[in-house]
Amino acid sequence: MSRRISLGVIGLGSIAQIQHLPNLARLDDLFSVKAVADISPRLNEAIADRLPGEVFTSTDWRAVCSHPDVEAVLLLTSGAHEQVTGGTLRAGKHVFSEKPLCLTVEGAERLHTLASRRGLALQVGYMKLHEEVLAELRDGLEKIGDLRLFRHTVYHPDDSVCLGPVETIRFDDIDHGIISEAAAFEQKRTVEALGDLPADWGRLYREVVAASFVHCVSFLRGVVGSLPRLTSADMWRPSSSEPPCILARGVYPDHSRVEMTWLWLPSYPAYRESFEAHGTQGSVQLRFPNPYLRNRTASLQVNSADTVARHPGGKQSAFVRELRHFHRAITTGEHPDDALGAREDTAWMQDLVAALALKHGLRAAGEAGRRR
CATH class of the missing domain: 3.40.50.720 (NAD(P)-binding Rossmann-like Domain)
Structure with a gap:
């Protein structure tokens, strides 16, 4: 027991x-x-x-x-x-x-x-790295020949759309001093990461890239085993009151390409997210569920040279499976190396923001600057 x-x-x-x-x-x-x-x-x-x-x-x-x-x-x-x-x-x-x-x-x-x-x-x-179909995804990658392109796309509506009918409780009694203390700590770390860029760039790094785009980065690293060299980055902001849309491209040593796109679509009908890999003999397509809906799982389709295999998803959500993984880590002593993965993700995300800033005539310093 x-x-x-x-x-x-x-x-x-x-x-x-x-x-x-x-x-x-x-x-x-x-x-x-x-x-x-x-x-x-x-x-x-x-x-x-x-x-x-x-x-x-x-x-x-x-x-x-x-x-x-x-x-x-x-x-x-x-x-x-x-x-x-x-x-x-x-x-x-x-x-x-x-x-x-x-x-x-x-x-x-x-x-x-x-x-x-x-x-x-x-x-x-x-x-997302605990989705039940991940084993089938990795197996599918072995069946589609030489890999040419990875593509991860997020269609992110406003939170009111993401949450849908789900109800949460909240109260207006928080201690704003605690929030200010945490914000000051994060600002200090942002400067260490990127140097003294204008405030908007720090918010982009903290509130969009590190908070949401990170899932694209960490999933690719977890599936492939490493992150690509960043080759280009683009950002466009339809409105000053909205988060920007972000497109990042990269390349692996085997010349396979990567595209990661995070789209802010405030009135889009539903949260949508997909991961694709295309090779010389076929493709894999993974559809993620809305993370704010319970008991939903990712689905996978593998199109190889001679078959089309569909995996509708598992019985347990990724949120449940990651808690089970945490329990096993504690009780068996087989501890994950997630912090090392976070180190790689963080460096890549810093480089992404630095590349975006450079396109606007701003040069990042800090950890990102020392790598450039």
């Missing part, structure tokens, strides 16, 4: 309420929530009241990390997670961190070293 892991959950916003907390309830043979923390006191109480047993609450994440009944922490706050992840590891707790883990390469390396030295699991929420 599997050992139950006592959890603390930090951050109780949309993704916690829509995916992680319901999935933890389904996996009550593997996990029990003993403590929660959010900067909204009323949200803390509302969520704790829905959970079984006595649940400790606090607006200070440090109180959850130091709680004696907590063995591992799910870090589900918005923004980057370096500061809280580091504090949690130093408190001796295993960590599941939503992405992005860090804004700097150095930060990812430091967290990897810290987790390794303390013998703790550090997993990043790259849920």
Whole structure:
């Protein structure tokens, strides 16, 4: 019988309420929530009241990390997670961190070293790499000949479209001082990553590239095993009030090309995301589900020289499977190397923003500048 892991959950916003907390309830043979923390006191109480047993609450994440009944922490706050992840590891707790883990390469390396030295699991929420059809995808890549092109495309509508009928609870009682403290930390790390670029570029890096485009980057790395050399980048902003659309291109040593496109389409009818690979003998096409809908899985089609194979998806969502993976990492000691993957993703995303800035006559410094 599997050992139950006592959890603390930090951050109780949309993704916690829509995916992680319901999935933890389904996996009550593997996990029990003993403590929660959010900067909204009323949200803390509302969520704790829905959970079984006595649940400790606090607006200070440090109180959850130091709680004696907590063995591992799910870090589900918005923004980057370096500061809280580091504090949690130093408190001796295993960590599941939503992405992005860090804004700097150095930060990812430091967290990897810290987790390794303390013998703790550090997993990043790259849920798309836990889709059940991933084995069939990798097998399909072996059947389509010499690879010529990888293409990953995101059609991202406004959050109101993404969320659809899903209801979440929130209260207007947050401590803005805590938000300001976190923002100051992220700004410091942004300067270390990119130098002193104008503020809009820092927001682009943090709020679009590291927060959402990261899924394209991390998925490609996870499937192929490495990231391509960035060859070009483009960005266009139809309105000053909207996030920009982004197109990045790259090339692998075998000359196969990569296109990653992130489109902001505020009134698009539904969230849509696809990954394709095209080779000399066929293609693979993977369709991802809307991440804000529960119990949905990716579907795959493999068109090879002599067959068309369709895989409608598995029985468990990627969100459930990544929690199971976290449990195995803790109980078996087979810890993931996600922080090293985050290091590669972070460097690539820094280079992307630096390339975009250069097209506007701005030269990045910091970690990105030292690599150019």
